[in-house]
Amino acid sequence: MISAWSAAAVRAAEEPLLAAGAPLMERASFALATHVLRDVAARRGPVRGARVVVLVGAGNNGGDALHAGAVLARRGLAVAAVLVAERFHAPGRRALERAGGRVVELFAAPAALDAVVDDAARADVVLDGLVGIGARGPLRGLAEEVVRAVSARVARRAGADVAAPWVVAVDVPSGIGVDDGTVPGPVLAADRTVTFGAAKPGLLLPPAAGMAGEVTVVDIGLELAAPPAVRRRGPADVARSWPVPGLADHKYTRGVVGVVAGTVTYPGAAVLTTTAAVRTGAGMVRYRGSEAVGRVVLAARPEVVTAPGRVQSWVVGPGVPGGPEASRAGEDDGLDDGQHERGRAGLAAASGRLAGTAGGPVPAVVDAGGLGLLDGLPDDRVPPWFVLTPHAGELTALLRSRGEDVRRPEVEAEPLRWARRAHELTGATVLLKGGVTVVVGPGVAYAQGDGPGWLATAGAGDVLAGVLGSMLAARSRDVVEEPALAAEVAATAVLVHGRAAHRANPGGPVAALDVAGAVPAEIAALLTGP
Numbered sequence: 001m002i003s004a005w006s007a008a009a010v011r012a013a014e015e016p017l018l019a020a021g022a023p024l025m026e027r028a029s030f031a032l033a034t035h036v037l038r039d040v041a042a043r044r045g046p047v048r049g050a051r052v053v054v055l056v057g058a059g060n061n062g063g064d065a066l067h068a069g070a071v072l073a074r075r076g077l078a079v080a081a082v083l084v085a086e087r088f089h090a091p092g093r094r095a096l097e098r099a100g101g102r103v104v105e106l107f108a109a110p111a112a113l114d115a116v117v118d119d120a121a122r123a124d125v126v127l128d129g130l131v132g133i134g135a136r137g138p139l140r141g142l143a144e145e146v147v148r149a150v151s152a153r154v155a156r157r158a159g160a161d162v163a164a165p166w167v168v169a170v171d172v173p174s175g176i177g178v179d180d181g182t183v184p185g186p187v188l189a190a191d192r193t194v195t196f197g198a199a200k201p202g203l204l205l206p207p208a209a210g211m212a213g214e215v216t217v218v219d220i221g222l223e224l225a226a227p228p229a230v231r232r233r234g235p236a237d238v239a240r241s242w243p244v245p246g247l248a249d250h251k252y253t254r255g256v257v258g259v260v261a262g263t264v265t266y267p268g269a270a271v272l273t274t275t276a277a278v279r280t281g282a283g284m285v286r287y288r289g290s291e292a293v294g295r296v297v298l299a300a301r302p303e304v305v306t307a308p309g310r311v312q313s314w315v316v317g318p319g320v321p322g323g324p325e326a327s328r329a330g331e332d333d334g335l336d337d338g339q340h341e342r343g344r345a346g347l348a349a350a351s352g353r354l355a356g357t358a359g360g361p362v363p364a365v366v367d368a369g370g371l372g373l374l375d376g377l378p379d380d381r382v383p384p385w386f387v388l389t390p391h392a393g394e395l396t397a398l399l400r401s402r403g404e405d406v407r408r409p410e411v412e413a414e415p416l417r418w419a420r421r422a423h424e425l426t427g428a429t430v431l432l433k434g435g436v437t438v439v440v441g442p443g444v445a446y447a448q449g450d451g452p453g454w455l456a457t458a459g460a461g462d463v464l465a466g467v468l469g470s471m472l473a474a475r476s477r478d479v480v481e482e483p484a485l486a487a488e489v490a491a492t493a494v495l496v497h498g499r500a501a502h503r504a505n506p507g508g509p510v511a512a513l514d515v516a517g518a519v520p521a522e523i524a525a526l527l528t529g530p
């Protein structure tokens, strides 16, 4: 697991150490230089003579970069530091110059910008030390100009198939929203971010996570007591929490998943969801949608049963028409084969608020058309063991149906903020699908970036719903009893789903059914370890 803390939490953890005279900047800059040397050696072979351009801002982030530049210069690399502000970390500058590095005072001669950009574009490494956790808003002034110009040049060179410099961000890519993961202005996309003390939320959260490259956390001795702001589950977390069946288990103790998905016109989603649930290890899968779709499901998956009976989780909505807006407008009624009614019954049972429900509440995955059914439940709010799985468009519709005047681009610009708002408004755990998927539950947030871009394909969401339904069924009672557990399970499902996509066809396109097909081997690999 990677845990990320806000800028304020990191500063608070630094304070007592700095007061005690701990050499935090030395630790940070030395580790930074070590990672740069390792990368240069891997990419280029000899490190001597490699060209490094260091972009230096006014604060301690620039200080880190200058001190790292000094270490690199002592190792024989050709280091040029570009100062964008009149104020700079003076001891860092002295260290760099003593080590033989060159300093360009861009703030004093802005006309040198073109030459600086040329140097940066031709360098082996660009170190981005413009701003760190002290950043306020989008980059301004010369920092903004340099980043705009270098980004444009680097993109052109990469497009022209000329070796582009390896970009290493110091602590964070300068200009990202450190705490919220926004990208409010130009940011130089990094290949690696070396971050100090702890990861920052913006390194995990979309869209800024896409600018951070590979994130390396350097331990500088900070003790962070408060719970992290954002977490990312890793492969090792899966083995620790997976409910591996024992010899005494049987199909009912392992968890039965009830599924309402697909329509006669679009039965594929029902096949994908049930297949994924079966392949994730459900004790049993009950398809509880229409009879006609059930026949298609049975032809594809003979393991599935269609008889009624108890379930330990519900999956409602994949491939069922009508998100929040359509459902409110009463649209799609002719298209849904009666699935809305069945879905509503499943959700009412899962909430535990339906009189006469046998067996009490169980977790539910509410996807696609299921999201429009929430308004029809006896209560305005649903419990946290309901996991809503919208993409940005569906989340926008859900928020609008609950009175938020928000548009899809705003949701895409601040996924954590809006997923959290949907959690507040509905009470549910919210899993907002994307290249990096955000999950928000009571007091917890996860950001999972596990799958390849190829996973953005029709049916992938249906497979995720089946994987998650199966995992929730296996831990049904715990999930109902521990409010934050649904989010943890959901984040783990995203991880399994993303890694299964890599496994289905490493480096190339994937089809949704193939992702479901790769799930059993991926789970086995995660459980047996590297």
Ligand SMILES: NC(=O)C1=CN([C@@H]2O[C@H](COP(=O)(O)OP(=O)(O)OC[C@H]3O[C@@H](n4cnc5c(N)ncnc54)[C@H](O)[C@@H]3O)[C@@H](O)[C@H]2O)[C@@H](O)CC1
Pocket: 014, 018, 024, 025, 028, 029, 057, 058, 059, 060, 061, 062, 064, 130, 131, 132, 133, 134, 135, 136, 137, 138, 139, 140, 141, 143, 144, 170, 171, 172, 196, 220
């Ligand atoms: N406190 C410490 O001793 C440590 C700090 N560390 C480093 O120090 C950084 C934090 O240093 P600071 O608090 O000095 O802050 P930063 O260096 O992150 O940036 C603050 C400076 O940047 C300028 N600035 C802020 N927003 C800007 C914007 N949007 N456009 C252009 N300029 C902007 C401000 O004028 C200010 O001078 C961390 O990110 C980390 O790299 C590490 O060395 C670890 C120890």
Ligand SMILES: [K+]
Pocket: 061, 128, 129, 130, 131, 132, 169, 170, 171, 172, 173, 174
């Ligand atoms: K930076």
